[in-house]
Amino acid sequence: MIQASAAQHGMWVAASGAASTAYHMPLVVTFAHDPDVGLLTKSCAAVVERHALLSSAIVDRDGVAYLARASGAAGLRVAGPGESVEEELTRPFDLAEGPLIRFVLFGRTLVATAHHLIFDGYSKEVLLRDLAAFYAGEIPVPLPRTAADELAADAARLAGDRAAAAEFWSGRWAEPLPVVVGDHVLTGRDHGAGQVHAFEPPVPDLPGLTRFETLLAAIHATLGGHGNPRVTTGVDLSTRAPGPVGTVGSFATELPVDSQPDPDASFAEFAAELRAALRAMYPHRSVPLARAVRRLRPHAAVAPVSVSYRRVGAAPRFDGAAADVDWLAFAGSVRGDLQLQAVDDGTTVTARLRYSAAAAPVAARFAEDLCEVLTRVAAAPATRVRDLAGSGASAPAVMPEAPASAPAPAPGGALVEPVLAIWRDVFGNQSIGPDDDLFDLGGDSLTATQIIARMRKTLGLDVDIDTFFDYPTVNGVVHAAGAR
Known part of the structure; x- marks a missing residue:
């Protein structure tokens, strides 16, 4: 057995509370032609053999999470009559038994569902690339490092970077405020059942900014326009070392990004400030926030609103034709109240806004306001922040009172x-x-x-x-x- 990474341990604590699908990482691939089932079965087996984490389970040893060999194999299964893709996406994992990935074929559609404990967004591309290579009879170049090597390197980075990260966050971390959208107040930071709103935000290419930075600044400006004096969003960041992405694994973290949108600043000025805050945070992303901020209470989400953004390459080809890939398939749960996931193929940004029951009345409005901000920014980046968003809150929102401090307990007894x-x-x-x-x-x-x-x-x-x-x-x- 190998001890799980710090990020995996934190996720394991959050995911163990309920059989939530909020940590499912599904990949839905529809082939242009009927696949060769026998060849696809062998290809799935080869991918699992190549990436040892796909054969893992997570076990508890005196309160510490360890990676262990799964009790069964992660092979391809052909769906039976009456089974649906939606049911497969929401079927829970047994973390202690594993394996933490499943492959199920529905006609021409392959559903690969992995748990975030052993999988991240980049892993989807790695998995699909290797699967296409094996299906084509190719042998991928051997991996330079094993999963054990990666975990050892992660532990070494944590040990070396933790003190600097703790110092960085000591002057910056503050509990996120409730988020006002329209006349609703959002506070959720745990996981639960959710719904999804699909849209394509018109993210422009602006000088000095990446598309991700432009989108994040627009999200903050949108929330600022709804009357939020301080905006905190959780941002998913990769912790992978620079270079080619060759391994499957959970090399990701979520860190908070704070801003105080100045209504009189231009969007370009505001975005530049937010970009600087992001760049200052990047050197510390190898340390999970819970290891840098000791009194951080465990939550499934850092803030009620979170953002994940990833560039994706061209879909691989099977039997000479490109597959249709849904990188953002939804498994029925959400972490926090609003969880925006976006992929950028170099031309179009495709987004899915996952939202909780509490955010259901305002999710579509939030997406519409965000698109309006991006449209105005594309036309005039110098537009003031106050002139970007819509009308903001339609009625004064009643902010929840801060919870009362727990009373000091009396001394314990015999135990x-x-x-x-x-x-x-x-x-x-x-x-x-x-x-x-x-x-x-x-x-x-x-x-x-x-x-x-x-x-x-x-x-x-x-x-x-x-x-x-x-x-x-x-x-x-x-x-x-x-x-x-």
């Missing part, structure tokens, strides 16, 4: 000493006292999950991770758990 022994063992520090703060001791969400697992195993005491953020001491945890 304090055995729980304290677990803390001392996990930290390797025998001087820890019952009122010492977990985060002041250098702990984080990983430390908390290790303590939780050992408390459950040795004491039969089941505590959720949020308790550690509300009551981060031994006395607090024991008392909050109802132990006397």
Whole structure:
């Protein structure tokens, strides 16, 4: 077994709470001709053999996630009568059993569904490229590094970069404010059932900006136009090393991007400021936010609104014809309230806005306002921010009150000493006292999950991770758990 990366561990904690499909990474490929099922079966098997992570499961060892060999093989299955693509996309994974990828053929349509724990957006292109090569009888160049090599390199980067990332975020991180869109207030940062709105945002090519930077600035300007004084969006970023993308894996993170849209600034000026903030953040993206900000409570999304943007190449050819690829297939769940996913093929930006039930009344409006902002920006980048978005909130939004601080718990009882022994063992520090703060001791969400697992195993005491953020001491945890 290999210990999961820091990013994988955080995702595992968030994904373990429910059988959500918010972490499914589906790829839907429709062939121009009826595929050779036997050859496609062999090609899928060859891809799985080439990329060992596709044969993985995620297991719990005393609160730490490890990659282990799956109990079964990830082979191609031909769908039976009555089965649908939609049902396949939403079928849950058993993380502890694996494998964490499935291949199912529906006539000319291949559905490959992987879990984000072992797969990211770039992995879709890698998988499809290698699958086409094997199908054509080609043998791809051997991979230079194994999954174990990649995880070891990730751990080394984390160890080397964590202190600098913690210093960077210490002056920048603030809990995201609720997001106003129209007369609705969005606060969701967890995962749940959702719907999707498909559209094509008219992202222009502007001097000094990438299309991604232009789109992100337009999103912030749109939200600013709805009356949000400070805008925070979660942004998906790749943590892969520069160079050719050759391996399948989960090399991605989500980090927050903050802005305070100045109504009197031109869009070009505002976008340049946002671009500078992005570029300042990029050197620290190898460190998950939860490892840089110790008191960061685990959430499925960094902010209620998140953005994922990726460039894609031409679709590979099977039997001499290009396949039709849906890079943004929807598996029925959303992380946060509004989750914008976009792919850019060099000509057109295709987007899917995933939205929660709370955001359903305003999702289409948000997309329309964003497109309006982009249209105006394309015509006149010097347009002031105040003149870009629509009418903003149609009625004053009632912002939710901040949650009251948790009351200080009374000292615990008989279980304090055995729980304290677990803390001392996990930290390797025998001087820890019952009122010492977990985060002041250098702990984080990983430390908390290790303590939780050992408390459950040795004491039969089941505590959720949020308790550690509300009551981060031994006395607090024991008392909050109802132990006397």
